[in-house]
Amino acid sequence: MSLPAIHVQLRKKHRPLESVIHGFLFFCAGFSILITTGIILTLGFDALRFFTNDGADLWSFFTGTVWEPQIERFGILPLLNATLMTSLIAMLVAGPVGLAIGIYLAEYANRKTSGILKPILEILAGIPTVVYGYFAVTAVTPWLQATLGVDLVEFYNVFSAGLVMGILIIPLIASMAEDALAAVPRSLRQAGYAMGATKLEVSLQITLPAAASGIVAALVLGLSRAIGETMIVALAAGAGSKFTFNPFQGAETMTGHIVRISGGDISYQSVDYDSLFAIALLLFFITLTLNFFSRKIIEHFREVYE
Amino acid sequence: MNEAVIATEVALEVKNSDIFYGDFKAVLNLSMAYHHREITALIGPSGCGKSTLLRSLNRMNDLIPGTKITGEYLFQGKNIYDSDVDPVQVRRWIGMVFQKPNPFPKTIYENVAWGARINGYQGDLEELVVTSIQRVALWDEVKDKLHKPALALSGGQQQRLCIARTIAVKPEIVLMDEPTSALDPISTAKIEDLLDELKKTYTIIIVTHNMQQAGRVSDKAAFMLNGVLEEFGPTDQIFFNPKNPKTEAYISGRFG
Ligand SMILES: Nc1ncnc2c1ncn2[C@@H]1O[C@H](COP(=O)(O)OP(=O)(O)OP(=O)(O)O)[C@@H](O)[C@H]1O
Ligand SMILES: [Mg+2]
Numbered sequence: 001m002s003l004p005a006i007h008v009q010l011r012k013k014h015r016p017l018e019s020v021i022h023g024f025l026f027f028c029a030g031f032s033i034l035i036t037t038g039i040i041l042t043l044g045f046d047a048l049r050f051f052t053n054d055g056a057d058l059w060s061f062f063t064g065t066v067w068e069p070q071i072e073r074f075g076i077l078p079l080l081n082a083t084l085m086t087s088l089i090a091m092l093v094a095g096p097v098g099l100a101i102g103i104y105l106a107e108y109a110n111r112k113t114s115g116i117l118k119p120i121l122e123i124l125a126g127i128p129t130v131v132y133g134y135f136a137v138t139a140v141t142p143w144l145q146a147t148l149g150v151d152l153v154e155f156y157n158v159f160s161a162g163l164v165m166g167i168l169i170i171p172l173i174a175s176m177a178e179d180a181l182a183a184v185p186r187s188l189r190q191a192g193y194a195m196g197a198t199k200l201e202v203s204l205q206i207t208l209p210a211a212a213s214g215i216v217a218a219l220v221l222g223l224s225r226a227i228g229e230t231m232i233v234a235l236a237a238g239a240g241s242k243f244t245f246n247p248f249q250g251a252e253t254m255t256g257h258i259v260r261i262s263g264g265d266i267s268y269q270s271v272d273y274d275s276l277f278a279i280a281l282l283l284f285f286i287t288l289t290l291n292f293f294s295r296k297i298i299e300h301f302r303e304v305y306e
Numbered sequence: 307m308n309e310a311v312i313a314t315e316v317a318l319e320v321k322n323s324d325i326f327y328g329d330f331k332a333v334l335n336l337s338m339a340y341h342h343r344e345i346t347a348l349i350g351p352s353g354c355g356k357s358t359l360l361r362s363l364n365r366m367n368d369l370i371p372g373t374k375i376t377g378e379y380l381f382q383g384k385n386i387y388d389s390d391v392d393p394v395q396v397r398r399w400i401g402m403v404f405q406k407p408n409p410f411p412k413t414i415y416e417n418v419a420w421g422a423r424i425n426g427y428q429g430d431l432e433e434l435v436v437t438s439i440q441r442v443a444l445w446d447e448v449k450d451k452l453h454k455p456a457l458a459l460s461g462g463q464q465q466r467l468c469i470a471r472t473i474a475v476k477p478e479i480v481l482m483d484e485p486t487s488a489l490d491p492i493s494t495a496k497i498e499d500l501l502d503e504l505k506k507t508y509t510i511i512i513v514t515h516n517m518q519q520a521g522r523v524s525d526k527a528a529f530m531l532n533g534v535l536e537e538f539g540p541t542d543q544i545f546f547n548p549k550n551p552k553t554e555a556y557i558s559g560r561f562g
Contacts, residue, residue, distance in 0.1 A: 187404060192410075193369060194366060194402035195401060196394055196401075196425055198424075209411070
């Protein structure tokens with residue numbers, strides 16, 4: 001039996017499976033875009049309705065230092081401030097520790113130690129955040145109070161929540177930092193060693209700067225995770241907004257406020273309810289901006305080594 | 307010129323060395339000496355152990371898990387594999403240039419200054435950077451962009467920069483593993499000229515697959531086959547009057 005002539009073989013073939021799979025993948029991608037658009041629209045409309053209320057204009061929303069829905073004071077600053085404080089404390093923990101673990105895994109650990117460390121990090125990353133929240137309230141806060149004094153440390157406080165949130169974010173930063181470092185070509189390390197550099201000099205002065213963009217991206221994503229984190233701050237940082245820079249006092253964060261209010265018996269027609277959407281929209285924009293920047297940074301990173 | 311190679315002082319001597327990757331023996335009972343201010347070329351078919359040998363000359367093989375090295379590697383009378391020797395210091399005195407140009411993602415200036423700085427260079431760093439770049443004949447091309455990224459240079463310029471940063475550490479010996487195989491003929495010619503100049507100060511050991519290059523630049527040549535050093539002698543002898551039939555077969559195969 002002979003094959004058909006080549007010009008016949010060249011003809012377009014009908015491949016039904018290809019089209020089906022293509023269609024399915026397109027549907028999945030389209031669906032996620034649809035969902036995102038839906039979320040933005042819901043948030044947007046309800047937030048818009050909030051700002052049509054008197055006592056709730058954009059100016060006082062962004063500059064007001066009091067958030068008391070009962071007396072129609074909607075200044076976001078206390079909530080925003082608490083969010084930034086918990087996130088900052090979390091990053092002060094997760095940044096250095098996560099980075100150190102990342103460097104250790106990428107540059108120092110042999111197969112055996114990373115075989116032990118990595119599963120531990122995965123377990124850490126897999127613990128439900130509510131468990132972290134209880135850990136903050138039942139272990140970290142009492143410890144803080146015992147060491148620093150009950151007068152200084154309130155039972156619900158920003159510090160404890162931030163600390164535990166830092167632990168939560170360590171695995172994220174560690175694994176992203178490790179990936180970024182592992183992507184640095186071996187030839188660069190070899191060049192360093194061939195000039196009489198020690199392992200520490202190569203790790204800190206060659207590999208780390210070469211992975212800088214990936215590392216920054218890891219930190220930015222960690223920060224955005226911290227800002228959006230809810231359960232830990234809801235349980236440990238305190239209920240009720242408070243404009244304070246003292247980390248040992250309680251202060252409600254944006255996310256913490258949203259869960260508490262929406263969890264209570266709140267009327268769906270009230271300004272209080274609408275105000276939650278304004279907060280959520282702001283949160284959404286903050287994390288979106290951060291993710292956008294980290295993506296930009298990662299893109300830059302790719303350009304360098306391909 | 308190669309006819310009259312004078313027996314000079316020995317810069318590095320390998321005695322009865324076997325090199326293993328795990329159970330695999332990549333180099334067998336090799337002994338050879340590299341002389342001061344000479345260029346020694348290592349030639350031989352792919353996989354014969356040239357890079358393996360080169361890496362063991364400055365303990366870069368330490369970085370590959372599972373390598374084992376026996377025998378002696380005498381540098382300044384000291385076996386560099388003795389347990390009281392710091393491999394970091396060995397590499398400071400015996401530098402290496404790689405096949406693919408691998409500048410650091412730093413500025414041109416920093417690429418050259420870094421090695422000297424980590425090794426505690428006491429003199430005028432800026433002057434060192436300038437003279438090192440001048441010595442590799444790169445100065446005119448980069449003098450206006452010393453603080454621009456090194457990765458923006460062409461491959462040939464990057465390779466000369468890599469040589470500049472190696473000599474800025476002021477080593478005794480420079481090892482080069484196919485330093486021009488990723489470069490165009492013009493860049494290659496520049497580096498070959500450079501080798502002649504560097505020979506005045508450094509002992510150079512170069513791996514190359516380019517027979518003409520080996521013939522042009524080296525004083526001595528070593529032919530390796532399957533991990534065995536088959537023949538080692540003045541380059542002219544190896545190329546035009548090899549004593550070992552295997553060397554002859556390899557050389558003539560290449561020269562047609
Ligand atoms: N890291 C390694 N692990 C295991 N075996 C290796 C390793 N590196 C090299 N080998 C083996 O050792 C032998 C010599 O390799 P080497 O790289 O020294 O050859 P070469 O002469 O430099 O070849 P080429 O001219 O292709 O660069 C080869 O059989 C190779 O497969
Ligand atoms: Mg090789």
